[in-house]
Amino acid sequence: MELERRGVVAPLVVTETFLPLVQAQARARRVQPRLLVVPHPVGGLNEAELAGRIEGAAAELLRMADEARGLS
Amino acid sequence: MSTDWDVAVVGAGTAGLAAARVAAERGLRVVAYERMSPGGQLVNLTVLHDHPGGTGPELVSALTAAAEGAGVRLSCAEVTRVHPGTPARLETADGEVAAGAVVIAAGLSAGRLGLPGEEALVGRGISTCAGCDGPLFRGRPVAVVGDDEWTAEEALELAGYASAVTVLVPGEPRWSAARAARLAADERVEVVTGAAVTALRGEGVLSGVVVRTADGERELAVAGVFPFVNRRGPEGLVAGLAADADGRLVPEDGVLVAGDARAGAEQSLTAAEADGRAAGEAAVAALAAGAGSLRVVDPTYGVLPEDDAGPVEATGSTATWRDVALFTNSKPNATELLRGLGARLQAHWELPELGFAAKDSASVPADPDQIDWLSQRFKMVLVAVGD
């Protein structure tokens, strides 16, 4: 979130479980983070499960990235 | 006293939402029952007159969001009967509940002419919403029945669509001189006073009405009629509570009534809002006055520090959209997840490479030097947070 304050586009990859925490931090810092939410957990996943998480979030990331860059 | 709710509000229109919000902001458990849709009469309004700010839909979302934000629970159920008392009991479509205080903010029913065959023609020529149905009557004649400020405004709005608007005033108009002047200035509008609608014409859809004036009865060919008369209050909803001639409730000890539903109400948005707020305060006060109200210091209270930092401009960053990095928190798999996502972006934007940084430990805040470096060198940084 510090990065966004300095003008860097910084999407945060966060699991559902940690979402409320991240949102509270954002409120405290008065910033509106770009959030890429993936299902919990991430730790302890095998390769196939991890690939699924990546697959699930990729489209949203590209959309977010294009939008930030002004391509969409 | 064991209750399901501290305050139960019947009707989530302008008055009900205001009352519910006020009570919830004071920390009470508040439910607002609504049988149709939150906003009440507002839902039918596009442009708002004599009221600051926004359109009907905008005000509906603002009021609903404020109420829900304060903790009000909106329940889509009709209240069929209210029994005042300590606690009050409410019969609802969802069963019976007990509440410490009740606010009746049920508004008025839709306008009706009170003629045979009328209900069958609602939506087939009979409407009470110029904003919603006006466009259906483009280029065709309509009639408006009523005598108040809002009747005048609806007629003026309809004149924007219809070929002719006949305003049938049962007695003498009650609207202001300014509105009278605007009606007179609109060549599509004709105001007929001392007019009563005595019959409806039409098979399946409305084709005209019969109007009686001092001059006798005549047929008026119209495709639509907008009645704003005979709007009735929620008479009989509250056991033992008196109503005026229009069915609007007379508040009594222990029963709070707010908005259009209250006998003597002014019937405007501003008045409904103020009335609602007052009822909310009165509910809070009534509960506080009841046996054993405890006052405590809120242990969660705190103040936000003055925002000294504010957004910092990227100073001296030469980064372009080709400069993209990953920043991992070093939790297991976080790096792998970022690399996977990064690879997608790399392919999508055809980037030669991606930068990479790792936090020393997931458990401590990021090193300021690292943040400095990242913000100087990169335009975009994908960050992993949490487990």
Add this chain to the structure above:
Amino acid sequence: MSAVVDLPGVTEESWQEEAYRRGWGDGLPLVAPTPARVAAALAALHGIDLELGPLPPSGLVPTRESFAANAVMAGCRPADLPVVLAAVRALQAPEYNLHGVLATTHPCAPMVVVNGPVRAELGINSGGNCLGQGTRANAVIGRAVQLVATHVGGARPGVMDRATQGGPAKYTFCFGENEEESPFPPFSVRRGFAPGQSVVTVAATEGPHNVNDHGGTTAEDLLLTIAGTMAQPGSNNVYVKGPHFLVLGPEHAATFARDGWTADAVRDALWERARIPVSRVSEANQRQFEDWGVVPDGDAYTVSTGPEMLHVLVAGGAGKHSAWIPSFGATAAVSRAVPSRPVDRA
């Protein structure tokens, strides 16, 4: 939202239900923080400034009233407030890492150690069962510290407090050092405070892990047992490093002293001897440690980064027990003087 709330229809009897319904407290009964009780508690601060900053994750700064309300809810007497305040100030030191501590999945709790005369003034137990139940001051001070963090900081269990299992120390964890029976200088004095000064030290730790040694008669015997207890592969101190604590029972401490050991000597010896053989760490975990930059020293892992990370103190009563208290790792032992009434200006 205002600092004072009316709870219509709520009585002292139904207050508990109301508090739980609002998500307040830790599950145990709470004293209702009425304005009168809060005012009485604040009076004991004698106008001392809170000097508190924003508490994560909410970022809110407690007011005098909300700070005192939490102490009241925890059951504090007015006189307990300066100690609670010193502890909360200490939690706010950046090196304590309150944000990480509140949000972590690790079961750490704010451990509060008290030195100096305030122990006797408030009846803070540093003797028998001082880490257990039964002493009001210990119970309510530790609890108040946790409630301030939970309520104002907003680290509600399950929402912001992400502890996997948590631990009982999260209810309350406060004790005094048994300076009277310690052969060593007081812990606070070894940390640079003046003798006779009342000092609070906090760190984010697990609950205490018992070290039982009934057979040992020499310092060497005891060191073997303590080192063995500390050398376990499942603590955060193995890979996140950071502080940890050895709370010697007075009888174990006396054995060390009789054999000529100082607290620092005990600490240095344990740094050498408390080692975790690589064979006791799975290969997957070894790789994970390595990713985090943690490599074994020869054929064993160390507990934390050096002898100075182990804090040795003395507490408890009769018996052959001591305690090792591992920490979250990404935290520090932080000490603050207990504030006293500002000197009256004549």
